[in-house]
Amino acid sequence: MNATINLEKKHFPVLLNELISIISPLYGGTFIDCTFGQGGYSKAILNNISNKVIAIDRDNEVTSIAQSLQKKNNGRFSFYNKKFSDLKDLKTKSSDIKGVIFDLGCSSNQIFDLKRGLSFNSAGKLDMRLGLNNFSCDDVISKISENNLFKIFKYFGEDKNSKLISRKIIQKRAIQKLKTQDIVKIIEQVKKFKFSKKHPSTKIFQALRIYINKEISELINGLISSFQILPKGGIIAVVTFHSIEDKIVKFFFKNYSDKKNTSRYLPNNIKNNCLFMENLKPILPSKKEITLNPASRSAKLRYAIKIEENNNFREIFDKFNYLLEVENLNHTQ
Numbered sequence: 001m002n003a004t005i006n007l008e009k010k011h012f013p014v015l016l017n018e019l020i021s022i023i024s025p026l027y028g029g030t031f032i033d034c035t036f037g038q039g040g041y042s043k044a045i046l047n048n049i050s051n052k053v054i055a056i057d058r059d060n061e062v063t064s065i066a067q068s069l070q071k072k073n074n075g076r077f078s079f080y081n082k083k084f085s086d087l088k089d090l091k092t093k094s095s096d097i098k099g100v101i102f103d104l105g106c107s108s109n110q111i112f113d114l115k116r117g118l119s120f121n122s123a124g125k126l127d128m129r130l131g132l133n134n135f136s137c138d139d140v141i142s143k144i145s146e147n148n149l150f151k152i153f154k155y156f157g158e159d160k161n162s163k164l165i166s167r168k169i170i171q172k173r174a175i176q177k178l179k180t181q182d183i184v185k186i187i188e189q190v191k192k193f194k195f196s197k198k199h200p201s202t203k204i205f206q207a208l209r210i211y212i213n214k215e216i217s218e219l220i221n222g223l224i225s226s227f228q229i230l231p232k233g234g235i236i237a238v239v240t241f242h243s244i245e246d247k248i249v250k251f252f253f254k255n256y257s258d259k260k261n262t263s264r265y266l267p268n269n270i271k272n273n274c275l276f277m278e279n280l281k282p283i284l285p286s287k288k289e290i291t292l293n294p295a296s297r298s299a300k301l302r303y304a305i306k307i308e309e310n311n312n313f314r315e316i317f318d319k320f321n322y323l324l325e326v327e328n329l330n331h332t333q
């Protein structure tokens with residue numbers, strides 16, 4: 001890929017029309033945009049003057065876009081530089097909230113800003129921090145054990161070459177300090193340039209990004225917090241981009257939804273159906289959207305409506321404990 005062309009790429013909010021038709025902002029209300037990014041979803045909701053948006057993003061660099069939206073929509077838009085796992089700290093009055101939306105992952109602007117070290121094309125250190133992090137990918141790559149690196153690649157990247165790639169990275173690290181292009185080269189050598197629509201480093205980079213940004217606990221806690229701040233009748237809508245995210249969102253909606261009978265984790269006569277899921281199948285981008293924005297091809301939109309209160313979400317932590325354990329692996333030795 002050519003960096004100059006990439007830097008000029010336009011940002012397209014994914015599945016925007018579908019999301020808007022689901023959350024029905026036409027009827028007015030307050031919406032929480034948990035992943036503000038370039039503000040594509042927030043702007044579309046604010047088009048109706050009876051709506052308010054509270055937006056959050058962990059990336060401090062989107063603040064200037066948020067500030068200009070704040071100026072244009074006096075009193076109807078506010079922004080917080082926070083992680084969505086901290087949603088409950090916003091102290092918003094819950095009866096006002098109509099919907100909480102998530103558009104997971106990172107934006108094209110973050111990837112194509114090569115200084116951020118999120119891209120296969122970055123020249124310097126691999127960084128991967130989206131914001132409000134405790135450590136960078138470079139910290140991890142320079143210290144982590146081979147076995148822990150392998151587990152991150154295996155569980156978060158689901159890459160079948162995880163073992164060999166982690167071994168080669170640790171071997172090379174003993175000789176030199178590794179930069180992004182060194183890691184890309186190791187992956188390409190292991191994968192022997194087999195033809196694929198995706199860049200050979202996609203899964204390994206995805207794995208590192210999930211680990212650095214603690215994306216598994218962020219998502220689980222973000223979903224639970226969004227549920228807790230919503231009044232009954234409020235909607236949670238989530239756009240995912242890879243199978244691990246989608247598995248977690250699908251489990252959350254399906255396991256706690258009215259469509260299932262009794263949870264296998266609970267005694268037979270107890271139900272904790274607190275959501276209503278209209279469609280078990282996700283909404284996918286149209287062919288037209290994929291042609292216009294190929295990055296949308298793996299997007300899936302799922303949504304559910306809160307119907308009851310619930311304080312017990314132990315099952316989702318039990319179900320994904322194997323991923324939470326990988327997220328907590330030590331990377332300092």
Ligand SMILES: C[S@@+](CC[C@H](N)C(=O)[O-])C[C@H]1O[C@@H](n2cnc3c(N)ncnc32)[C@H](O)[C@@H]1O
Nearest residue numbers: 013035037038039040041057058059083084103
């Ligand atoms: C795909 S982009 C969102 C694009 C946005 N919907 C738009 O139309 O411009 C994802 C955004 O979510 C942010 N993000 C990712 N994980 C987050 C988290 N745990 N808490 C808050 N923001 C997060 C990223 O920094 C990025 O800006």
